Amino acid sequence: MYELRKGIDILTHIGGIKSDKDAEKIFKDNMDDSNFKKIQKITNEEARIKIANAIVMGRPDSVFVNTGSPEDQQFIIDLSIKTGEEAPLAIKNHTIHYDLADEQARIIDRTYYITNDDEKVSSLALRISRQDALKYVQDYMTGIMKGMTFIVGFYSRGPVGAHATIPAIEATTSCYVCHSAELLYRNCFDAFDAEAKRVGHFFTNIHSQGPNRPEDLPNARVFMDRAHQTTYSTFCTYAGNTLLIKKGNHRLAVDRATYYRRGKEISEHMFITGVQGPGGRITFFAGAAPSGCGKTTTAMTGQEFISDDLAQIWIADDGTIRSVNPEAGIFGIIRDVNWVDDPMMLKLFRNEKAEIIFSNVLIDEKKDPHWEGYGEEAPKKGFNFQGQWEEGKKDKKGKPVPISHPNARFTLKSNVLDNYSKKMEDPAGVITKVFTYSGRDSDTMPPVWVAKNPDQGVVIGASLVSQATATEVGATGVKRSPWANQAFIPGRLGDYMHAQFEFYNSDKIKPEHRPIMAGLNYFLTHGARGGQGDKLIGEKKDVYVWMGWLERRVHNEVGAIDTPVGFLPKYDDLKELFKTIINKDYDRKLYDKQFSLYIDNIVKRIDLQTEAYKKDENIPEKIFKIYEEQKKALLALKEKYGPIVTPDQLEKGL
Numbered sequence: 001m002y003e004l005r006k007g008i009d010i011l012t013h014i015g016g017i018k019s020d021k022d023a024e025k026i027f028k029d030n031m032d033d034s035n036f037k038k039i040q041k042i043t044n045e046e047a048r049i050k051i052a053n054a055i056v057m058g059r060p061d062s063v064f065v066n067t068g069s070p071e072d073q074q075f076i077i078d079l080s081i082k083t084g085e086e087a088p089l090a091i092k093n094h095t096i097h098y099d100l101a102d103e104q105a106r107i108i109d110r111t112y113y114i115t116n117d118d119e120k121v122s123s124l125a126l127r128i129s130r131q132d133a134l135k136y137v138q139d140y141m142t143g144i145m146k147g148m149t150f151i152v153g154f155y156s157r158g159p160v161g162a163h164a165t166i167p168a169i170e171a172t173t174s175c176y177v178c179h180s181a182e183l184l185y186r187n188c189f190d191a192f193d194a195e196a197k198r199v200g201h202f203f204t205n206i207h208s209q210g211p212n213r214p215e216d217l218p219n220a221r222v223f224m225d226r227a228h229q230t231t232y233s234t235f236c237t238y239a240g241n242t243l244l245i246k247k248g249n250h251r252l253a254v255d256r257a258t259y260y261r262r263g264k265e266i267s268e269h270m271f272i273t274g275v276q277g278p279g280g281r282i283t284f285f286a287g288a289a290p291s292g293c294g295k296t297t298t299a300m301t302g303q304e305f306i307s308d309d310l311a312q313i314w315i316a317d318d319g320t321i322r323s324v325n326p327e328a329g330i331f332g333i334i335r336d337v338n339w340v341d342d343p344m345m346l347k348l349f350r351n352e353k354a355e356i357i358f359s360n361v362l363i364d365e366k367k368d369p370h371w372e373g374y375g376e377e378a379p380k381k382g383f384n385f386q387g388q389w390e391e392g393k394k395d396k397k398g399k400p401v402p403i404s405h406p407n408a409r410f411t412l413k414s415n416v417l418d419n420y421s422k423k424m425e426d427p428a429g430v431i432t433k434v435f436t437y438s439g440r441d442s443d444t445m446p447p448v449w450v451a452k453n454p455d456q457g458v459v460i461g462a463s464l465v466s467q468a469t470a471t472e473v474g475a476t477g478v479k480r481s482p483w484a485n486q487a488f489i490p491g492r493l494g495d496y497m498h499a500q501f502e503f504y505n506s507d508k509i510k511p512e513h514r515p516i517m518a519g520l521n522y523f524l525t526h527g528a529r530g531g532q533g534d535k536l537i538g539e540k541k542d543v544y545v546w547m548g549w550l551e552r553r554v555h556n557e558v559g560a561i562d563t564p565v566g567f568l569p570k571y572d573d574l575k576e577l578f579k580t581i582i583n584k585d586y587d588r589k590l591y592d593k594q595f596s597l598y599i600d601n602i603v604k605r606i607d608l609q610t611e612a613y614k615k616d617e618n619i620p621e622k623i624f625k626i627y628e629e630q631k632k633a634l635l636a637l638k639e640k641y642g643p644i645v646t647p648d649q650l651e652k653g654l
Contacts, residue, residue: 002259002491006227007116007130010137011206015053020045023052030055031063038065041189042154044196047169050204050230051152054171057137058145058208066153066178068187076151076182080175085237086357090367093355097176099238100214101386104360105407106240106247106487107220113251113490114225122489122496123616133223140219140234144208148173153181155245156188157203157253157312157326160195161427164265164312164324166253167195168203170245177207177242180357183411184329185245203252205244207233224251226490239331239359239409246331250310251488253326258495261314263502269485270311271295272323272430273302274421277551285547286311286323287436287520288484290466294438294522295484296332297540300344301547304421305414306430308332313432315503319510322429329413334361335406336373341540344418345410346374354416360385360408371404378403431513433554438520439464439481443528444601447538447594448546449566450518450553454504456566457517459626462497463609480612494618501620516554519566520546528601529593537594541584545577552577563650564633565602568595571647597645599638606631 017023027039027048042048055063066072077095080086086095112128113121121127128136150173158165167188170181181187188195196202210216212235220235222244231248233241240247253267271289274282282304289295299308307325316322337345348354349369362370362384370378381390385405393401414420423430437460451457466481480486482493489496504517524537549569552558560567571591578586606627613619641649 002119002226004227009228010134011050011053011230014138015056017049017052017056020048023048026052026055035063035065038067042192044193054206055150057141058150059143060145060148060150062149064149064151066151067189073182076175076178080179083175085174085176089369092352095357096363097357097359098385099360100217102214102217103236103238104385104405105238110220111222114223116227120492122491122493124486136221137232144210144234145173151178153178153187154189154192155181155185156195157249158324159425159427160188160191162324162429164314166199166203167192168205168245168249170205172207174207174209174237174242176237180239180243180411181245183413184327184331186328201229203249204230205248207242207244209237210235212237224248226255247488251490254488255490258491258499262499263506265314266503268311268313269488271299271308272306272311272325273299274304275547275551276303283551283554284430284432285434285436286432288461289438290481290484293440293466298543301544303419305417305419306421306424315506315508319508320431320513321509321515323432324429325424331409331411334371334408334410338373338375340375348416354412357411360405362389362403371408372402433515434550435515435517436520437461437464439466440523441465441521442523442525444605445519445521446568447521448518448549449568450516451566455622456626458500458504459623460517460519462623492618493616497620518550524594541582544581545574548577548581561647561650563597564630592646595647599634599643599645603631603634
């Protein structure tokens with residue numbers, strides 16, 4: 001059974017500090033007068049003891065307390081450049097950071113949950129016993145900070161005061177990680193004590209890159225202690241492994257929602273964006289998609305951007321579902337960001353408007369960044385994630401080295417975006433009316449469909465599939481990707497699924513505020529729809545139409561075709577929306593190709609999910625019932641119309 005504070009607290013056990021009096025002595029011995037005065041403004045005893053134990057364990061040469069002031073922020077940037085973690089680029093406030101050549105993504109094969117012996121964890125996760133984790137931390141983290149400055153920051157995972165916001169400590173020897181935290185999160189030094197008291201808990205994150213050598217990478221680890229809400233990271237710098245306030249704390253937030261706020265809150269791997277409808281109406285969406293499957297692209301279709309990655313969601317007292325972004329910035333994949341599809345981003349990348357950290361891209365002799373798919377002429381030589389680079393360079397396996405890594409990133413504050421919404425900082429959150437789920441599906445589902453009820457909506461999320469992307473080291477092939485959140489679900493998938501069913505079926509949601517739940521799929525190929533090749537059907541900008549149709553659907557302004565898997569849009573509605581939203585003609589033949597049901601593919605998908613979930617524990621029986629009902633109805637359609645059923649035939653039904 002998962003319980004908070006159960007088992008030894010590894011950090012306290014190693015550090016040995018158990019009182020505020022002892023913590024204060026550690027601060028005096030390891031901080032100069034300026035930083036000691038700053039830490040004295042933090043009065044939460046548990047937080048002070050955590051920080052003191054981290055100092056005792058890591059043994060840094062000095063400790064810097066980051067209050068988020070302009071002076072403190074500049075100190076961190078200057079130190080990052082001095083230590084070589086970042087280097088300035090040609091444009092003011094733009095810097096470049098490189099991770100080790102073999103650490104360009106999340107090290108999923110070395111990421112573990114620290115668990116007590118009787119705890120159940122996700123079948124898709126790795127676990128380590130508390131005793132084994134203790135031994136690793138003792139062996140590798142004791143003294144890991146020698147010769148370094150340990151930077152301690154205090155952040156808010158969401159607007160200060162929001163119902164679902166959780167404060168966190170981010171403590172690291174990496175100036176790059178700290179600089180990233182300042183761009184991606186809200187420094188809440190002044191409000192930390194009050195927020196920790198209001199919420200009743202906080203997360204603690206401890207990282208050190210150590211010597212940052214390739215030979216240390218086999219020993220790199222990311223640990224998440226579920227019971228003590230503490231994460232550890234060693235011998236790596238990639239932000240997905242080291243900025244633990246991000247995905248590390250997201251995992252702990254999922255635990256909180258699943259086991260301690262069930263039916264009231266959910267913590268999701270979702271964008272949040274406001275889509276404009278008729279008359280200037282703004283309807284807020286939240287949507288899940290695995291990395292590399294269009295989540296940021298979809299978020300940017302909205303006129304009011306809130307989030308591109310994470311969402312804390314709850315049922316408010318007024319019967320609405322509300323969402324906030326735990327983050328305040330973007331850690332985005334830069335590949336294929338170009339003037340045609342992403343002009344807003346390119347303007348930021350080529351001007352002084354934004355403070356930006358680029359990572360793992362090519363830098364030329366003029367100190368300008370270049371990346372794959374940016375639509376400009378690339379230089380013939382420069383420096384990139386593999387070191388000195390020139391056109392034609394090959395890696396150890398004889399493969400050409402691209403100018404940038406497929407998972408190369410940019411980091412910036414969201415408030416520089418043209419479509420930034422000031423509602424991002426509203427602690428009340430935004431009323432969220434549409435929830436979408438999308439994977440990388442080349443041959444099965446149509447571009448957009450809507451669940452008939454909340455149960456079927458949960459099943460859409462549970463049924464996501466995707467392909468392994470460059471965001472994960474050691475992952476290959478096509479895989480199931482439930483809710484695009486499975487990598488971040490610590491407990492059993494069945495427990496999380498129960499929480500999803502309870503949340504979306506809650507009687508606290510007023511009928512007029514009940515959302516619609518939908519599937520999106522941008523990855524259908526011509527080869528899967530009667531043509532040839534793996535070229536995608538449609539264009540990237542078509543997403544504006546799918547989102548526009550959903551915006552009108554939730555307001556009951558468009559009709560739909562009833563099918564066994566949900567509601568599909570009608571051709572006439574889409575034809576009008578294509579013209580009015582993106583000024584594009586929409587051919588009836590293309591519509592039939594995209595929205596016909598390929599029965600055998602869908603049934604195969606249902607069988608895959610059914611078989612997989614039957615291997616998991618505590619899976620709600622209703623998911624199997626929904627799968628069986630859908631399969632039965634689909635096979636009946638096949639019996640009448642054949643393996644491919646067109647929208648016209650679907651309207652006729654059985």
